[in-house]
Amino acid sequence: MTEPVTTGRRGLFGTLRDIYHERTSFNIVGRSRWWALLSGVLLGGSILALLISGLNLGIDFEGGSQWDVTVQGKTIDIDDVRDALAGTRGEDADILVLTGQQDSVRVQTEELPADERNAITTALADYAGVEEDAVSFVDVGPTWGEQVTRKAVTGLIVMLLLIAAYLSFRFEWRMALAALLAVLHDIVITVGIYAITGFEVTPATVIAFLTILGFSLYDTVVVLDKVKENTPALGAERGDTYSRMVNRSLNQVLMRSINTSLVALLPIVSLLVVGSGVLGAVTLRDFALALFIGIAVGAYSSIFVATPLLAWIKEREPRYAALRERALVYEARSAQP
Structure with missing residues (x-):
């Protein structure tokens, strides 16, 4: 051999x-x-x-609500975002910082009623210093x-x-x-x-x-x-x-x-x-x-x-x-x- x-x-x-x-x-x-x-x-x-x-x-599998907002002029800190969401249902949400040419914040929660969604939208707009229309929102149902x-x-x-x-x-x-x-x-x-x-x-x-x-x-x-x-x-x-x-x-x-x-x-x-x-x-x-x-x-x-x-x-x-x-x-x- x-x-x-x-x-x-x-x-x-x-x-x-x-x-x-x-x-x-x-x-x-x-x-x-x-x-x-x-x-x-x-x-x-x-x-x-x-x-x-x-x-x-992710939200596409479990369903829920998601917000995205671009933040300019300051460094994004998750603790600061959570403080800004204090008093809303977004206080305990999943928060993600998206880095790139323009840094942005993504917030994900379970599916919420309209009034609680609006409260989170307002809080994010105040944190980012933008109008509420600049905060993008998507709602994914459990189905x-x-x-x-x-x-x-x-x-x-x-x-x-x-x-x-x-x-x-x-x-x-x-x-x-x-x-x-x-x-x-x-x-x-x-x-x-x-x-x-x-x-x-x-x-x-x-x-x-x-x-x-x-x-x-x-x-x-x-x-x-x-x-x-x-x-x-x-x-x-x-x-x-x-x-x-x-x-x-x-x-x-x-x-x-x-x-x-x-x-x-x-x-x-x-x-x-x-x-x-x-x-x-x-x-x-x-x-x-x-x-x-x-x-x-x-x-x-x-x-x-x-x-x-x-x-x-x-x-x-x-x-x-x-x-x-x-x-x-x-x-x-x-x-x-």
């Missing part, structure tokens, strides 16, 4: 050079227990955070929030079903299962991070979740396609197994996966820094934040979750289980003096 190129003790620059030239032999599949442990901890923490803290759903939630869940389910159908047709159902489990892994961890940090979940976040599905699958499909390409040659060398063939396939496309992830993450970072931090575009922030978290998790799962899962599932088949048994016997005989 041909000896692989060793990358374990070549040093950082030697390893990076091997990755660039696609001649690595990292034993990723062979260490699948470590990745399973890491993913288990991440999934467990995400589910626990979701059960304890829940998600900070609208339920519709948005239902459509978001429906879109996610339909997307997963279409993905399963395509991958089963393009590859096989076992590969489709491994890819879907990796996608679910990405979604749960991304949602868990939102539960832990308290980031607001908006419609832009849901759109980003659906985008994450496509990116995560793209990276995974690249690996699966290489596995399918290498499968006919499996068994040509003594001691070869399905897991080893999958590991070789993964190493062959490792550089491509890293490049894809980096190229995707760089413009998202610019969206976060420039779009949100400099221009104050809240929608861009919500979208880019979910994308950044999801793509980072997806890059991890396509390498360390989907591929080891595929090897584990396939080696339950009699053909590949027998191949693994023969490899163990061959290694035992080779080890004898």
